[in-house]
Amino acid sequence: MTRYPEIQFESKEAIKSFQEEKLKIALKYLSENSKFYQKMFVEHRIDINGINTLLDLQKIPVTTKQDLQLYNADFICVPKDEIIDYVTTSGTLGEPVTFVLTDKDLDRLSYNEFLSFSTTGCTREDVLQLMTTIDRRFMAGLAYFMGARELGMGVARVGNGMPELQWDTIGRINSNCGMIVPSFLMKLIDFAEKNGIDYNNSTLQKCICIGEALRTPDTFELNTLGKKIHEKWPNMKLYSTYASTEMQSSFTDCEHFCGGHLQPELIIVEFLDDNNQPVPEGEPGEVTITNLGVTGMPLLRFKTGDVCYHYTDSCKCGRNTTRLSSILGRKGQMIKFKGTTLYPPALFDILDNIQDIHNYVVEVYTNDLGTDEILVRLSSSLQTKEFEKSVKDLFRSKVRVAPTIRFESAEYISKVQQPPTSRKLVKFIDLR
Ligand SMILES: [Zn+2]
Numbered sequence: 001m002t003r004y005p006e007i008q009f010e011s012k013e014a015i016k017s018f019q020e021e022k023l024k025i026a027l028k029y030l031s032e033n034s035k036f037y038q039k040m041f042v043e044h045r046i047d048i049n050g051i052n053t054l055l056d057l058q059k060i061p062v063t064t065k066q067d068l069q070l071y072n073a074d075f076i077c078v079p080k081d082e083i084i085d086y087v088t089t090s091g092t093l094g095e096p097v098t099f100v101l102t103d104k105d106l107d108r109l110s111y112n113e114f115l116s117f118s119t120t121g122c123t124r125e126d127v128l129q130l131m132t133t134i135d136r137r138f139m140a141g142l143a144y145f146m147g148a149r150e151l152g153m154g155v156a157r158v159g160n161g162m163p164e165l166q167w168d169t170i171g172r173i174n175s176n177c178g179m180i181v182p183s184f185l186m187k188l189i190d191f192a193e194k195n196g197i198d199y200n201n202s203t204l205q206k207c208i209c210i211g212e213a214l215r216t217p218d219t220f221e222l223n224t225l226g227k228k229i230h231e232k233w234p235n236m237k238l239y240s241t242y243a244s245t246e247m248q249s250s251f252t253d254c255e256h257f258c259g260g261h262l263q264p265e266l267i268i269v270e271f272l273d274d275n276n277q278p279v280p281e282g283e284p285g286e287v288t289i290t291n292l293g294v295t296g297m298p299l300l301r302f303k304t305g306d307v308c309y310h311y312t313d314s315c316k317c318g319r320n321t322t323r324l325s326s327i328l329g330r331k332g333q334m335i336k337f338k339g340t341t342l343y344p345p346a347l348f349d350i351l352d353n354i355q356d357i358h359n360y361v362v363e364v365y366t367n368d369l370g371t372d373e374i375l376v377r378l379s380s381s382l383q384t385k386e387f388e389k390s391v392k393d394l395f396r397s398k399v400r401v402a403p404t405i406r407f408e409s410a411e412y413i414s415k416v417q418q419p420p421t422s423r424k425l426v427k428f429i430d431l432r
Pocket residue numbers: 254255256261315316317318319
């Protein structure tokens with residue numbers, strides 16, 4: 001693909017017309033190669049020549065996770081011998097879906113991470129320590145490696161977990177930048193403290209974080225997890241990047257930490273309500289994406305299930321691209337509890353803030369009245385009525401309602417959190 005990274009810094013109007021040109025190419029490609037979209041265009045009498053602006057996208061139905069699950073193969077646009085990489089979605093909601101990438105898609109993915117690293121200010125002078133998995137059918141791990149290579153950074157592929165090996169690597173190669181799930185940073189700190197490693201004076205001083213929010217969606221202040229890391233390791237700069245297998249593109253913080261920047265060459269994003277109508281800035285909307293330049297399995301108006309705020313004002317970094325807040329939660333995980341709408345991350349943020357909780361899982365189920373109930377299973381050395389009351393009071397003060405609390409052993413929680421097929425730590429269990 002032709003590369004034009006400068007587009008991020010052009011005017012909003014220029015970005016819009018740039019994307020509209022790319023959209024026409026994407027629509028033509030889908031109409032020629034995608035069984036799923038060919039059928040959709042016929043069924044809904046959509047003439048792609050009538051889709052010329054970003055606003056015109058609203059004439060096209062959205063694509064859902066269920067569509068992907070039911071018609072997985074119909075989304076593939078290339079013959080089998082053009083497929084190089086097979087990956088799956090994380091399967092946080094429902095069954096994982098297979099995605100295929102062509103040679104061109106891998107180049108595009110590499111470029112995406114090149115742009116993402118560049119947005120955080122990384123250069124070829126930096127040495128990246130990859131603390132995420134690169135296998136297990138995970139798209140992003142490979143993307144990070146390729147993007148770092150394209151930028152010319154050094155990379156050490158350590159993989160996830162293994163604090164001892166992480167510190168050994170930092171000591172050996174003086175890596176200064178980590179690619180990491182942020183709660184693992186707490187584990188690195190813990191290991192360093194127990195083993196006399198002066199982490200604040202180590203070379204690692206910047207991390208690009210995935211999977212968990214570090215800042216609040218509305219004010220961009222550090223959330224509980226972000227503050228905990230910052231208190232221990234004040235020199236550590238914490239960038240967030242948000243992406244998914246379906247998007248094949250990232251939204252990444254710049255040095256002003258006010259939301260992840262969109263890459264206009266790679267993706268169009270809309271923010272929709274339950275009726276698929278666009279929400280105004282400042283209201284939560286479901287991230288809905290259209291891939292640009294994807295050849296293996298491109299998606300059109302795909303509803304990701306992630307809900308966030310968006311911002312369109314110019315950023316101090318000079319970029320004029322739309323920015324996304326951290327994710328409030330996943331649409332399918334929305335909890336309606338005693339008249340309040342909640343997403344699991346808000347509950348995690350409260351629980352993470354309580355020092356005496358060792359670990360926890362949040363369960364949601366439907367009660368006899370057909371409404372949602374929340375049960376927090378937690379382990380703590382303080383298994384007293386007073387402690388339970390203080391936890392409930394904290395919930396009431398933060399989200400107005402208090403869940404049921406049940407004490408469990410730390411071993412039990414650990415086991416529940418790590419089912420063998422999951423790539424992520426499970427903190428939320430939906431039994432509805
Ligand atoms: Zn910026």
